[in-house]
Amino acid sequence: MNDKLKFLFIDQNAAFNFFAENVIELDCLPIKARFELNPDRSLHHLRSCEARDFPRVIIAEINMPLYNGFEFADRFSAEFAAMHPDCLLFLTSNMEKRKYIQQIEAHPAIAGFLRKPFSKKSFEKVIQPQLSTVAVGS
Amino acid sequence: MERVIPELTVLKRASNKALIDQLPQKDGLSLVDFMAWKYASHTLLVGGNSTLHFIGPAFRELAQLPDSPRSVEDLPDGLLKWSITKGLETSASCQMACTMKQIQVGNKKQSRYFDLKFEPFDWNGQAYVEVEILAYTDCRTEPPALARQHLALMKIDELLSEKSFLDTFVQGAAHDLKGPLVVIKSYVDLIRRFEQKAKKEEALEIMKTAAIRLENTLKGLEELINFRSGKSQKIQAIEFETLFRNARFQLEVEILKAKPHFEYSFEQTPTIHYIKPYLNSIMYNLLSNAIKYARPEVPLSIKVHTEQQDDTVVLVIRDNGIGMDLQQYGHLLFEPFQRLCTEREGTGLGLSLVNKMVRRNGGRIEVESQLGQGTCFRIYLKSYS
Numbered sequence: 001m002n003d004k005l006k007f008l009f010i011d012q013n014a015a016f017n018f019f020a021e022n023v024i025e026l027d028c029l030p031i032k033a034r035f036e037l038n039p040d041r042s043l044h045h046l047r048s049c050e051a052r053d054f055p056r057v058i059i060a061e062i063n064m065p066l067y068n069g070f071e072f073a074d075r076f077s078a079e080f081a082a083m084h085p086d087c088l089l090f091l092t093s094n095m096e097k098r099k100y101i102q103q104i105e106a107h108p109a110i111a112g113f114l115r116k117p118f119s120k121k122s123f124e125k126v127i128q129p130q131l132s133t134v135a136v137g138s
Numbered sequence: 139m140e141r142v143i144p145e146l147t148v149l150k151r152a153s154n155k156a157l158i159d160q161l162p163q164k165d166g167l168s169l170v171d172f173m174a175w176k177y178a179s180h181t182l183l184v185g186g187n188s189t190l191h192f193i194g195p196a197f198r199e200l201a202q203l204p205d206s207p208r209s210v211e212d213l214p215d216g217l218l219k220w221s222i223t224k225g226l227e228t229s230a231s232c233q234m235a236c237t238m239k240q241i242q243v244g245n246k247k248q249s250r251y252f253d254l255k256f257e258p259f260d261w262n263g264q265a266y267v268e269v270e271i272l273a274y275t276d277c278r279t280e281p282p283a284l285a286r287q288h289l290a291l292m293k294i295d296e297l298l299s300e301k302s303f304l305d306t307f308v309q310g311a312a313h314d315l316k317g318p319l320v321v322i323k324s325y326v327d328l329i330r331r332f333e334q335k336a337k338k339e340e341a342l343e344i345m346k347t348a349a350i351r352l353e354n355t356l357k358g359l360e361e362l363i364n365f366r367s368g369k370s371q372k373i374q375a376i377e378f379e380t381l382f383r384n385a386r387f388q389l390e391v392e393i394l395k396a397k398p399h400f401e402y403s404f405e406q407t408p409t410i411h412y413i414k415p416y417l418n419s420i421m422y423n424l425l426s427n428a429i430k431y432a433r434p435e436v437p438l439s440i441k442v443h444t445e446q447q448d449d450t451v452v453l454v455i456r457d458n459g460i461g462m463d464l465q466q467y468g469h470l471l472f473e474p475f476q477r478l479c480t481e482r483e484g485t486g487l488g489l490s491l492v493n494k495m496v497r498r499n500g501g502r503i504e505v506e507s508q509l510g511q512g513t514c515f516r517i518y519l520k521s522y523s
Contacts, residue, residue: 013317013321014344015321015325015344015347015348016321018340018341018344019321019324019325019328022328022332022337023328026328026331063313065476065477065486093313094313094316094317094320095312095313095316116320116324117320117321117324
């Protein structure tokens, strides 16, 4: 259990969160996931996290009500990036990557883009290469 | 005085900064900057309490201002000051642009004419009015040329605004149509991998919800397309009580679940001459939102009534629901595909459509809301009678 990576999924569409939860279970991915439906609650959760509970990877939907993934990335960058340099923030969407690629590459706090839905393939090809080889977890 | 006008005018005339970069260049200025420069020469920018934030140099000469007045009150007494004051009062009361035409100043031997245009807008939470003054000496020959130029620039302004709306709309539509399709497609594969029946059932429910959401988005788009194409524009006498009853019938399922307590009165203004499908849609969407955004811990109360204000009928719908943070998110309220709540399903099209319907027919919408207490919509409808 201790070598599972802590992930935080932020998506107002519960269907995608449920999908990710089942993919993690069915494909036995080394992930301990938390799911939040809105960015405000996510920020509240991150503020209350102890260092060992802070997620290693955050995956946030770009098109969320009230404020979008990029605005979440701005707030994440301002509040948490310096204290948690190992935390990788990915943005996700059901739209094509090329729509967002310039914005993503220009943002210092965003590690990359994942096309929806979350899958074993996106974990292995996009997320894992960026993770440190040092085992993470409590 | 700082040159504030170009930035504010640019924001007002081209709500998306990216548009400015796409406009043709003229003498090193973008077309919008050129427009702002041209109008800045005969322009005032008036803020709260009639404070003057900017006076164009040509207006300063026109009005023969000896110094820099701080407010409209400080302008020299005369017909021009009176006209500006009256125009500001009118635009403030109806929250719409208004125009005063061919105000004559001077005598028969030497007179000048002015058209004044008052455009209220918000910037950074503050209310401003841009006063544009077209001055000409001969109303028989100059105004047509100036008016044509003015009209052409207004048309460009309108087209820019339309383009901005369409860009936002298409982007939102693509996202909101694609989302449910991605859910359905990916869940088809996921269901095959489940062994437990309960999980399969749960996945099927999710797919059904996605399909319903797709259907609702398409319905909303269809309604918006019909509205923009100008269909269903026949004006007729409509009874509010019938309208209200029809909307409640359409929302029968939601009403059974939410059990709202309705209080309504249409005694003061029982009827209106309007476009029936529009009014149906307005009543339906506002009641639907009031039901949808109820607080679960409090019995839902929805109050509906009408008032008469001169030739305007005001439809008031007040609820005790979850309310909204208008200060922070009010600018998103009428944008298509934007929602201010993550805990309730919605297409984000209803209010956008209502706003367009009302404004296209000369009306406006005022909203008051308190988080955790409720919302009140006041719809000002210009009666066609």
